[in-house]
Amino acid sequence: MTFSIRTRLTLWYVTLLAVSLICFGLVFSYVLLKIFMSRIDREISSVANIMIHTVITPSGQLILPKNFDIILERFFGIRTSGNYIQILAPDGRIVARSSSLKDRNLPVTDSIIEAVERGETVFETVGTVGRYPVRVVSKPVIIDKKPVAIIQVGTTLKGLEEIFHSLGYILLFDIVASVVIASAVGWFLARKALRPVDEITMMARRISAESLNERLDIKGPQDELLRLADTFNEMIARLERSFNQIRQFTADASHELKTPLTVLRGEIEVALRTESSVEGLRSVLESALEEIERMNYIVRSLLELARVDAEKTSGVGTDARLDRIVMDRIEQIRKFAVEKGIRVDILKIEPVVVKGDPLRFSQLIFNLLDNAVKYTHRDGRVDVSLEERDGYAVFKVKDTGIGISKDDLPYIFDRFYRVDRARTREAGGVGLGLSICREIVDSYGGRIEVESELGKGSVFTVYLPLDEDGRSRINKT
Ligand SMILES: Nc1ncnc2c1ncn2[C@@H]1O[C@H](COP(=O)(O)OP(=O)(O)OP(=O)(O)O)[C@@H](O)[C@H]1O
Ligand SMILES: [Mg+2]
Known part of the structure; x- marks a missing residue:
């Protein structure tokens, strides 16, 4: 399948635009996500730190209040819905958890236990807690080099997911709208830019041996198309010159050959009517021979010219x-x-x-x-x-x-x-x-x-x- 230059130009243009917009959208979303995530991580991390100081005495004793949520709300103003807290014993047993978790748990995997044993804080995003993913930090509490407990604080990513949903729709709409507008504008521009080519084509079709005096009349800036039109005009001018030369040459050649023939004919006619002496006839014949020699010379020269012309292309x-x-x-x-x-x-x-x-x-x-x-x-x-x-x-x-x-x-x-x-x-x-x-x-x-x-x-x-x-x-x- 072949497309016109105009279609190809538009397709390239639109594809390029779409690809760059998509790349921009992806990079933009990624950077935004990173920024949001690091803020959320900082937040849950600081809640986890506060929790450590609240539920664990400096000697490593765990003091769990009876109603965990009331403490949370009263002391920290943490609204429990969408925020989860879970306290684990070092072996991973759940010791206490906020009521927002209902009958679910924040997941405790072996890898968390292992990492926490090494004293590392672990951040992860889990999808098993509610409708929306939850970002969870698991922090070890280590006193005298001995793990005493693990504090897990989680927060729902509902808001984040909503933002990114809307962002996705906005970007998609923008990209589609830009591509549609760009195709229309690109198509129009390509047509405008290529119009001289159409004109040249039409003109070239019209020009024949009889209308070699016609020229392309393309106005506009000194660009490739104007140069094309100029080149085309120069070519037509050269063709016109060659055609005219050939015409002129044919006319001249016939004229040059006609002159001696006319002279020859006139002399012979007069001689036939008036001359009867051998002397007179002889001089007429001599003059006739001169004219014939002249014609012979012209024909030879013409042949010579034709031969040189032919050799030019064969390169003898x-x-x-x-x-x-x-x-x-x-x-x-x-x-x-x-x-x-x-x-x-x-x-x-x-x-x-x-x-x-x-x-x-x-x-x-x-x-x-x-x-x-x-x-x-x-x-x-x-x-x-x-x-x-x-x-x-x-x-x-x-x-x-x-x-x-x-x-x-x-x-x-x-x-x-x-x-x-x-x-x-x-x-x-x-x-x-x-x-x-x-x-x-x-x-x-x-x-x-x-x-x-x-x-x-x-x-x-x-x-x-x-x-x-x-x-x-x-x-x-
Ligand atoms: N050396 C020259 N001095 C003066 N005029 C010259 C000289 N050479 C050429 N010409 C002029 O240029 C014209 C063209 O020369 P060209 O040799 O093509 O033709 P020609 O001599 O008239 O005929 P041909 O050479 O075909 O027998 C001549 O007719 C003459 O008027
Ligand atoms: Mg000469």
């Missing part, structure tokens, strides 16, 4: 000698750079090993070098460096190119984002290079940073965690 990884990859890629890019009259300089290359797929790193480095060369004017310079710093391989590409404005900087890693669409289209860019870079860097636990000034140039810095095991392997070879 070997070691990669980043320095070698950088060298290879620089060789490759230099051909284009030389054509554009751009110098590519290696400032520093340290041997470093990082964990991950060499193919991906190769792509990452190529995309950055490609951008540096692509967005730098003739006679510009590109500086490359690779070094180890604080457990990271730090790869830096610095160019003296066109730079990126502050407004564009936050978006350059977005898919299909290009600062100048018309110009980059001429240069062949689709705006996927940097988003692929970021995906790769993210999937290996690194980061990529950019600093740029419009008209002056840009610096892209990639940090990739070093592979320490791999490093020791290079050191051996």
